[in-house]
Amino acid sequence: MAVKPKNVCDSELSEEQKHILLEKGTEAPFTGKYLHNKKKGEYTCAACGNVLFMSDTKFDSGTGWPSFSDVAKKGAVVLRTDNSHGMKRIEVVCAKCGGHLGHVFDDGPTPTGKRYCINSLALGFTEKQ
């Protein structure tokens, strides 16, 4: 059973977005609307609007999902051990509402060495110049 994050029920999310955020789903690779987004701005949680990532840490990882080398600010996300699907991974959840965002891996570019692999459906985007 998926735990229902706070606030999520009040927001207007599509069924696909609820599947990701509430049921820890994963969108099909190379389908996300932010995969090739090169605009400057802030990536927010689709459920609660919490600012999660900045465009200047986004990079093309070739995996098919939006990838970031760092979070927008310390404490924006919470990391949890995820042993589902026979894999040992680190789950990334929104620190504010607990919605599932994606996973983080240790093969990212310097300086952080992190690759935050995030579902487009879990994100919103606010363009900033």
Ligand SMILES: [Zn+2]
């Ligand atoms: Zn959130």
